[in-house]
Amino acid sequence: MSIFELAGISFEYESGRKALDSVDLVVPEGEALSVLGTNGSGKSTLLYILQGLITPSAGTLKVFGDTAFTADKKTRIGIMFQNSQAQLFSLTVLDELMFGPLQHGLGVKEARSRAGDIMELLGITGLANRSPWQLSGGEMKKVALGTCLSTNPDIYLLDEPTSGLDPRSQVELVELVIRLKESGKTIITATHDLHIIQDISERAIIIGEDHRMLAAGASNEIVRMQDVLLKANLIHEHAHKHEGYRHRHSHFGIHEHPADEEEPGQGDMPVPGQKISKQEGKPGMSNLEERLKILLEHWQEHNAEHAKTYLEWAEKAQAAGKAELAATLREIAQESGRLEELFRKAEKQL
Ligand SMILES: Nc1ncnc2c1ncn2[C@@H]1O[C@H](COP(=O)(O)OP(=O)(O)OP(=O)(O)O)[C@@H](O)[C@H]1O
Ligand SMILES: [Mg+2]
Structure with missing residues (x-):
C-alpha cells in the first residue's frame, strides 16, 4: 500500500512565496526515503504537507489511500521538526517524553516507563529533570527525536535530524534510523547530509532550487550523480592543488581524480566550477x-x-x-x- 501519493503538489506561503512546484511522489509502506535539496528548496514544506500541518495550494495528496487527512491518520505520523524549539514545550524532558504517550491514552506508569526507555535509547537519561529550553542544540535535537519516538508512529518525518549533532551522536542517529527501517517503519528524512543517505534510505529525491523535483532514484545512484548534485547546489566544485598541478573536483563523494580533469601547468589560477552551466x-x-x-x-x-x-x-x-x-x-x-x-x-x- 502507498502511504503517500502526491500528484502535482504545489505550495505557496501566504506571502505568495513559492515553496513547492508540481511535485509527484509515491511513498510505499515501509520505504525509507531521503529528501535532498538546497536551502529554501522546499524540503521542510514537503514534510509539513505530509504531516497535514499545511494543505497544498494545488495538486492531489492521498494519505493511506485516499484524500481525507483525518486526525487518526495524523496520529500515525510523527514529525521531528528542523527547529527543535518548535517541538518542545514541557517543563522537563521527562514530561516532554510522557506527553505524547499520555495523549495516546497510556497510563502514567506506562508513559513514564516508555519515556525512560527512550531516554536510555538516546543516551539522555541524565537530562530527565532538565528544562528542554535550557539544553544545548544537540541535546534538544535528541529530545525532539524522543518525542517523535514516544508515540511509536508508523511513519517518521525527520527534518535535518543530524544537523548540530556531534559525530558520535550522528552515527547513533543513523543506527537508530536503520533499526526503525528494519522494523518496517516508513521514514522520510530531509537532509543535506549526503554521507548518510545510503545508510538511512533506499531511495532519494532531489528538490531543485526551482522547488520542482529534479531527480529521484536509488540512494546509492543519487549520491554519484555529481552533475545533478551540483545543479541542486548540494555539492560544490572547488579547485585545489594536487601533486603540483591544479584540478577540480566536487566537494563530496568519492574523491575521484579522472585523468582528463588534470590540468597541469595552471599554477595557482583558480579553476571556476562551471561544469554545470553547459547543462542548462x-x-x-x-x-x-x-x-x-x-x-x-x-x-x-x-x-x-x-x-x-x-x-x-x-x-x-x-x-x-x-x-x-x-x-x-x-x-x-x-x-x-x-x-x-x-x-x-x-x-x-x-
Ligand atoms: N512561513 C513562511 N512564510 C513564507 N515563506 C516561507 C515560510 N517558510 C518557508 N518559506 C519559504 O518557502 C521556501 C521553502 O522553504 P523550506 O523551509 O521548505 O525550505 P527547506 O528546503 O526546508 O530549506 P532548509 O534547507 O533551509 O531547511 C523558501 O523560499 C522559504 O523562504
Ligand atoms: Mg528545512
Whole structure:
C-alpha cells in the first residue's frame, strides 16, 4: 500500500512565496526515503504537507489511500521538526517524553516507563529533570527525536535530524534510523547530509532550487550523480592543488581524480566550477526533458570514464597472462562505444 501519493503538489506561503512546484511522489509502506535539496528548496514544506500541518495550494495528496487527512491518520505520523524549539514545550524532558504517550491514552506508569526507555535509547537519561529550553542544540535535537519516538508512529518525518549533532551522536542517529527501517517503519528524512543517505534510505529525491523535483532514484545512484548534485547546489566544485598541478573536483563523494580533469601547468589560477552551466536546458524544455538531458550527460560522462578504465584493466589483465579476461574487458569497452551512440541518439530525440 502507498502511504503517500502526491500528484502535482504545489505550495505557496501566504506571502505568495513559492515553496513547492508540481511535485509527484509515491511513498510505499515501509520505504525509507531521503529528501535532498538546497536551502529554501522546499524540503521542510514537503514534510509539513505530509504531516497535514499545511494543505497544498494545488495538486492531489492521498494519505493511506485516499484524500481525507483525518486526525487518526495524523496520529500515525510523527514529525521531528528542523527547529527543535518548535517541538518542545514541557517543563522537563521527562514530561516532554510522557506527553505524547499520555495523549495516546497510556497510563502514567506506562508513559513514564516508555519515556525512560527512550531516554536510555538516546543516551539522555541524565537530562530527565532538565528544562528542554535550557539544553544545548544537540541535546534538544535528541529530545525532539524522543518525542517523535514516544508515540511509536508508523511513519517518521525527520527534518535535518543530524544537523548540530556531534559525530558520535550522528552515527547513533543513523543506527537508530536503520533499526526503525528494519522494523518496517516508513521514514522520510530531509537532509543535506549526503554521507548518510545510503545508510538511512533506499531511495532519494532531489528538490531543485526551482522547488520542482529534479531527480529521484536509488540512494546509492543519487549520491554519484555529481552533475545533478551540483545543479541542486548540494555539492560544490572547488579547485585545489594536487601533486603540483591544479584540478577540480566536487566537494563530496568519492574523491575521484579522472585523468582528463588534470590540468597541469595552471599554477595557482583558480579553476571556476562551471561544469554545470553547459547543462542548462534549452528554453521551452519541459521539466522531464531538462532532467533527462542532465542525466544523459551524466551517463555519457561516466560511460566514457568507465570505458577508459575497462581498457586499462584489459592491458593489466593481458600483462598478467589473463588473455581471455583481457579480451572480455575489451569487448565490454566496445559495448560502451555502442552505449555512447545510444546516449547521443536519445539526446537528439529530446
Ligand atoms: N512561513 C513562511 N512564510 C513564507 N515563506 C516561507 C515560510 N517558510 C518557508 N518559506 C519559504 O518557502 C521556501 C521553502 O522553504 P523550506 O523551509 O521548505 O525550505 P527547506 O528546503 O526546508 O530549506 P532548509 O534547507 O533551509 O531547511 C523558501 O523560499 C522559504 O523562504
Ligand atoms: Mg528545512
